[in-house]
Amino acid sequence: MRPVLLHAAVALLAGCLLAPPGARAQGGPPLLTNDPGTPGAENWEINIAAMPVLSRDQNTYQLPQLDINYGIGPCIQLTLEIPYVVATIPGAPRATGWSNASPGVKWRFIDNKRGWNVSFFPQLATGGASGDVRSGIATAGTRILLPIEVQKNIGPLEVNAEAGYYVPFHEANEGHEERILGLALGHQFTKKLEVIGEVYNDSAMAAPPHNTTWDAGARYEFHRGLIALAMAGRNFTPTPDSAPTFLGYFGIQILLDHNGRSLHADN
DSSP: OOOHHHHHHHHHHHHHSSSSSSOOOSSSSSSSSOOOOOOOOOOEEEEEEEEEEESOOOOOEEEEEEEEEEEETTEEEEEEEEEEEOOOOOOOOEEEOOOOOEEEEEEOOOOOOOTTTEEEEEEEOOOOOOOHHHHHHSSSOOOOEEEEEEEEEEEEEEEEEEEEEEEEHHHHHHHHOEEEEEEEEEOOOOOEEEEEEEEEEEEEEEOOOEEEEEEEEEEEEETTTTTEEEEEESSOOOOSSSSSSSEEEEEEEEEEEEGGGOOOOOO
């Protein structure tokens, strides 16, 4: 692990350990790292957000980013993620359009066994049109993401880790393999306020990007079943030009009971 990455992880861990006891944090929006949690049988979790990612050579804005989840039984979740992207490149016209969609299924196959939760969350990333790929709105080719998520409470905080691999269906025409690694930590400061942070690595094999970012954020339940989401961060180093100098997530999470018939509180 690079020294700067190790120092950031230690600082984040120490900050959470020094906080008052009572952790109930989790991965997932607004973080990049996912967690093993699912909405529960016949429940919905809908995340609607704006996500800017700024770099030296291109700015992209997901307006909105839609993340829709539905629970089947206590341990299975159906997911659809899709963003509408606005991309700006110096010297080029602005490009807009729907980016790659990512349907998936999460299965929590270890459910609170001795405090551990573990899930498998395969997602299919659909390929973008050639024009959208050239303009930076989407990535080429159909790929499948195969990640594992792990969660455990440690003292006053909850720790989530995720490791996954993107595998293209036909590498010659559809891009490179890609690896993701995420570590998220959080602490429930009050019944309504949760403070969170993460370190996240995204590395394509034999090609850019090779980005390691850090970010911090919060969730705040301002009404029963309605949670404000916020996160901001950046890449650890300012190079290469494609590395994010700023990334953020600002949105709302809507929790619905019984096939959407009522709002429910986040337990």
